[in-house]
Amino acid sequence: MSVVSVPVDQEGMVTDLGVKAAPRARAAVVTPAHQSPLGVSLALPRRMALLDWAAKNKAWILxxxxxGEYRYVGRPLPALKSLDREGRVLYSGxxxxxxxxxxxxxxxxxxxxxxxxxxxxxQAWGPGSPQLTQTIVTTFIKEGYFARHIQRMRKLYGERRELATAGLTSVLNKHVSIDLQPGGMHLILRLKAQRSDRRLVARMLEDGLYGEALSDWTDRSDEGPAILVNFTNIGSQRAAEALGRRILKVMA
Ligand SMILES: Cc1ncc(COP(=O)(O)O)c(C=O)c1O
Structure with missing residues (x-):
């Protein structure tokens, strides 16, 4: 494959730039619900433009x-697939x-x-999925447990997202600003100083804290340093503040 990366702004992938950079691409790989890793949702006009491009070029959209289930603001967005009149979208979950x-x-x-x-x-290439696991998950869905689980987790993660943001902001406010996107399972801590996010996550790891550097997710140089941290296991604002203080220490 010859891969072309496409810039992302507040409305998700900038479709026009993608089409311009690779008009005859065979496929576009997208994460419309929450762009991975920035968390922004793909705006409706861009969804339509992408579908239009795929239909005209007989290209696939993956x-x-x-x-997508973890959206904390408003209702979960319908999948791009639900707008797919021409059968160009391959929907994976x-x-x-x-x-x-x-x-x-x-x-x-x-x-x-x-x-x-x-x-x-x-059948030729796939590793296959055990029938037993599939049957168990099917029953879990059919009997309504899955929908209830998602509802519970969405509420819990929504609360944890707020607590984590409040706790981390109160300690790290001078050094980072937090992108609060509508969904996902991680926060993006933008570093206010021009310092290496890779070095920072390496130091965090030495201290037993896991984060990822935004620089490792992009080939753009104008994105700025940021670290990605998961919030779903942070149970209270105090816990978030304690983690914030540990991050502060490794920043020093
Ligand atoms: C962008 C993206 N797609 C898909 C997945 C799921 O991968 P898998 O089902 O192999 O765990 C992840 C998991 O983190 C992801 O970040």
Missing amino acids: EDDYD TFSKVLFPALRLAYLVVPETEVERFEEVN
Whole structure:
């Protein structure tokens, strides 16, 4: 594959620039619910422009809806796939974020006409998913447990997101600003000083704290340093403040 990266702004992937950079691309890989890793949602006009491009060029759109269920502001957004009149979207989702990663279970929704081809390729190349795991997850969904689980987790994570943001901001306000996006499972701490985010996450790791450097997620030089930190296991504002103080220490 020859991969072309596309800039992202507050409305998600800048579709026009993508089309300009690679008008004849065979496929576009997108995370419309929450762009990975910036967390912004793809705006409706851009969704339409992307679908239009794919229809005209007979290109595929691979929609990776890896955490669309975790939206804390308003209702979950409909998938890009739901606007797909021409059958150009391959919709993929995973149970890694909404149940747990060790399940190793994901799914792909393809246009009716492609099902046979995908089944063949999957049989030849795919590692397969155990029937037992699939049956258990199916029952879990059918009997309503999954929907209830998602509702509970959305509420819990929504609260933790607020507490984590408040706690980290109160300690780190001088050094970072936090991008609060509508969904996802991590916060983006933008560093106010021009310092290396890679070095900072390396130092955090030495202190037993896990974060990721935004620089490792982009090939753009104008994005600025930032660290990605998960908030879903932070149970109180005090815990967030304690973590903030540890980050502050490694920043020194
Ligand atoms: C962008 C993106 N897509 C998909 C996934 C899910 O990957 P998997 O189902 O292999 O755990 C993740 C998990 O972190 C992700 O960040």
